[in-house]
Amino acid sequence: MSSPRGSRRATIADVAREAGVSRTTVSHALNGLGKVNEQTRDRVRTVAERLNYRPSVRARGLRSGRSQALALLSSMPSAVSAGPSQLGFFTELAMGCARTALLKGYVFVLAPPEAEANPVDRLDIDGAILLEPAADDPIAAALNQRGIPFVTIDGPASDRSVDLHHEQTAEVLVEHMLERGAARPGLIIGTSERRSQRAAREVYLDAAAKHGFDPAIAEADETDGEDAGYRAAQTLLTDRPETDALIIPIDTFATGAVRAGTEAGRVIGRDLLVATRYDGLRARTSVPPLTAVDLGLDEVSRQAVERLLTILDGTDEPDSSESESTAPSLVIRESTAGPTA
Amino acid sequence: MSSPRGSRRATIADVAREAGVSRTTVSHALNGLGKVNEQTRDRVRTVAERLNYRPSVRARGLRSGRSQALALLSSMPSAVSAGPSQLGFFTELAMGCARTALLKGYVFVLAPPEAEANPVDRLDIDGAILLEPAADDPIAAALNQRGIPFVTIDGPASDRSVDLHHEQTAEVLVEHMLERGAARPGLIIGTSERRSQRAAREVYLDAAAKHGFDPAIAEADETDGEDAGYRAAQTLLTDRPETDALIIPIDTFATGAVRAGTEAGRVIGRDLLVATRYDGLRARTSVPPLTAVDLGLDEVSRQAVERLLTILDGTDEPDSSESESTAPSLVIRESTAGPTA
DNA sequence: CTGAAAGCGCTTACAG
DNA sequence: CTGAAAGCGCTTACAG
Numbered sequence: 001m002s003s004p005r006g007s008r009r010a011t012i013a014d015v016a017r018e019a020g021v022s023r024t025t026v027s028h029a030l031n032g033l034g035k036v037n038e039q040t041r042d043r044v045r046t047v048a049e050r051l052n053y054r055p056s057v058r059a060r061g062l063r064s065g066r067s068q069a070l071a072l073l074s075s076m077p078s079a080v081s082a083g084p085s086q087l088g089f090f091t092e093l094a095m096g097c098a099r100t101a102l103l104k105g106y107v108f109v110l111a112p113p114e115a116e117a118n119p120v121d122r123l124d125i126d127g128a129i130l131l132e133p134a135a136d137d138p139i140a141a142a143l144n145q146r147g148i149p150f151v152t153i154d155g156p157a158s159d160r161s162v163d164l165h166h167e168q169t170a171e172v173l174v175e176h177m178l179e180r181g182a183a184r185p186g187l188i189i190g191t192s193e194r195r196s197q198r199a200a201r202e203v204y205l206d207a208a209a210k211h212g213f214d215p216a217i218a219e220a221d222e223t224d225g226e227d228a229g230y231r232a233a234q235t236l237l238t239d240r241p242e243t244d245a246l247i248i249p250i251d252t253f254a255t256g257a258v259r260a261g262t263e264a265g266r267v268i269g270r271d272l273l274v275a276t277r278y279d280g281l282r283a284r285t286s287v288p289p290l291t292a293v294d295l296g297l298d299e300v301s302r303q304a305v306e307r308l309l310t311i312l313d314g315t316d317e318p319d320s321s322e323s324e325s326t327a328p329s330l331v332i333r334e335s336t337a338g339p340t341a
Numbered sequence: 342m343s344s345p346r347g348s349r350r351a352t353i354a355d356v357a358r359e360a361g362v363s364r365t366t367v368s369h370a371l372n373g374l375g376k377v378n379e380q381t382r383d384r385v386r387t388v389a390e391r392l393n394y395r396p397s398v399r400a401r402g403l404r405s406g407r408s409q410a411l412a413l414l415s416s417m418p419s420a421v422s423a424g425p426s427q428l429g430f431f432t433e434l435a436m437g438c439a440r441t442a443l444l445k446g447y448v449f450v451l452a453p454p455e456a457e458a459n460p461v462d463r464l465d466i467d468g469a470i471l472l473e474p475a476a477d478d479p480i481a482a483a484l485n486q487r488g489i490p491f492v493t494i495d496g497p498a499s500d501r502s503v504d505l506h507h508e509q510t511a512e513v514l515v516e517h518m519l520e521r522g523a524a525r526p527g528l529i530i531g532t533s534e535r536r537s538q539r540a541a542r543e544v545y546l547d548a549a550a551k552h553g554f555d556p557a558i559a560e561a562d563e564t565d566g567e568d569a570g571y572r573a574a575q576t577l578l579t580d581r582p583e584t585d586a587l588i589i590p591i592d593t594f595a596t597g598a599v600r601a602g603t604e605a606g607r608v609i610g611r612d613l614l615v616a617t618r619y620d621g622l623r624a625r626t627s628v629p630p631l632t633a634v635d636l637g638l639d640e641v642s643r644q645a646v647e648r649l650l651t652i653l654d655g656t657d658e659p660d661s662s663e664s665e666s667t668a669p670s671l672v673i674r675e676s677t678a679g680p681t682a
Numbered sequence: 683c684t685g686a687a688a689g690c691g692c693t694t695a696c697a698g
Numbered sequence: 699c700t701g702a703a704a705g706c707g708c709t710t711a712c713a714g
Contacts, residue, residue: 009488013691013692022700022701023691024700024702025699028699035699036700040700058402058403060693062399062691062705063691063692063693063694094451098451098452102452107463107464109450109451110439110449110451112443122448124398352706354708364708365684365685365709374709376684381683397706397707401707403689403692404710685712685713685714686713687710687713690709691706692706693704693705693706
């Protein structure tokens with residue numbers, strides 16, 4: 001149809017020559033800049049079309065200092081981030097980000113968290129979205145040092161972070177347990193200093209005070225994955241046998257806890273309710289399926305990208321940054337059916 | 342610690358100035374090219390380190406004509422590719438590709454199949470991996486026209502395609518059904534001309550001839566998603582009520598078929614066995630869970646990237662292209678428990 | 683062993 | 699309204 005296959009890709013010089021104008025004029029005509037005679041502009045456009053000309057992103061980027069690329073980065077401990085669970089979480093976000101980015105004329109680069117500890121130096125990006133940064137996050141440091149702007153998902157509260165609504169999520173989970181007849185819900189959280197951990201603990205302690213039950217919290221090391229959850233649940237159920245429900249935000253732990261509960265003679269969903277946070281593969285394929293929370297990741301990723309673009313371009317829609325993401329909603333499954341079910 | 346935040350990123354000119362040599366020498370020293378005095382080389386290295394110098398991928402790419410980026414592309418009908426099922430398939434492959442690519446010094450760009458029909462012109466890539474191209478694939482055409490080399494996953498058999506072992510997969514599924522006591526297995530496939538469809542049909546027909554059962558095949562339009570599977574199963578079960586098993590490579594269809602079967606009074610896994618191909622979210626969260634095939638996508642994506650790099654770099658390990666991917670293996674679940682279970 | 687120069691494909695002041 | 703020139707940050711013949 002058009003240019004012969006294998007032929008060198010047309011450059012701005014080709015268009016200029018064919019159209020009988022300078023490269024400057026081609027640039028202006030195609031980018032709608034400056035004053036260009038209407039006829040000249042049309043001629044340039046026609047030639048560009050005929051030659052199937054597309055400006056080189058590379059060259060343009062070199063000149064403008066922009067790569068038109070974004071990435072989603074995470075420094076989560078790989079044991080947690082690797083398994084199907086967290087990978088699903090990461091992947092869901094990445095797909096959402098990529099979609100929004102493409103729509104806005106940016107390309108989205110994939111940096112699997114398992115592949116490399118700190119890929120920042122290897123990536124040619126204008127900005128990044130950083131997932132759940134730790135207090136002294138190495139990736140955040142690298143980004144700062146390179147002067148690459150970033151927006152955080154679930155980072156320190158600010159206009160540079162998109163919230164995952166941990167408080168609400170934790171509240172929804174605790175309330176649900178009590179509603180389903182639990183009298184002594186326990187909590188299993190990770191040892192790392194992530195916001196989600198703190199929020200879960202606080203909300204849980206508040207609820208304990210308010211509803212008058214003794215709090216029972218166990219901590220597990222994220223890097224030990226499922227086994228850590230197993231051990232934490234085992235200990236908690238031994239020390240506090242009256243525990244009739246477990247709130248376990250980290251789904252990897254939840255899987256281990258279900259195993260521990262079952263081995264301890266509990267029937268999950270009847271005399272031991274279990275719920276987790278991320279509604280991913282793990283929650284859904286657990287036996288029985290786990291009640292979890294719909295975090296609205298599509299919306300979260302869209303907002304994160306838009307906020308990042310506001311920073312990069314200076315002039316995106318400033319209104320969208322106001323629109324808070326939708327509240328987390330429960331996905332109720334068999335694991336919290338309750339004793340009466 | 343190192344350079345002040347916000348400071349302009351060091352360029353080769355900075356290093357050259359600080360080291361008291363020319364940019365040429367810096368380039369040679371850092372890239373290990375040409376003859377450079379050992380002391381000079383060391384000095385350059387030290388300065389580069391001190392300034393935290395990293396060559397600009399952009400500039401290097403402009404000069405060398407390479408972007409050091411790859412992408413996974415797909416032109417599957419979006420109704421099929423969008424749902425959680427196919428997106429999971431795509432995503433699994435993308436993650437695998439990204440990992441291998443990063444390891445080899447390439448960046449992996451994400452182009453969600455739902456975002457844009459043909460993103461080729463928007464992507465600055467050296468090569469691509471094309472997923473299940475149709476006979477006259479528009480993306481393949483665009484890639485050819487732009488002179489971008491690509492390797493195919495499940496494309497026309499050649500050294501440019503990584504096989505998904507459709508024949509073996511289909512065989513494994515048919516054999517399993519017969520083993521589990523099915524006497525009249527039926528087949529539901531898509532109408533599109535993909536290799537997987539043809540392979541399934543052929544293997545199925547062969548098995549019918551060999552084992553002496555009447556073939557019962559229904560076709561469904563991929564673009565209609567789950568409903569198409571529902572209708573196809575309904576028709577098939579009405580026309581051929583003796584059917585006691587359904588082989589449904591496309592998991593979206595399988596979900597619909599399970600619904601149709603249940604509505605027709607069948608007990609899935611007992612008097613109607615059901616199995617699908619891709620072992621994704623759909624198969625696992627179906628009720629009951631669906632027997633599926635472990636396609637070894639990690640290995641497939643690794644091979645695809647390596648084969649692509651062989652083409653791009655001319656000189657990757659030529660041996661790895663020989664290593665055929667591992668055979669597909671069955672993941673047996675409740676949906677094919679069988680009447681005696 | 684080292685460097686001056688050209689050039690990758692663009693955009694952007696600056697002149698005219 | 700149009701173009702010559704400089705320059706983004708590199709690499710690569712080519713001289714010396």
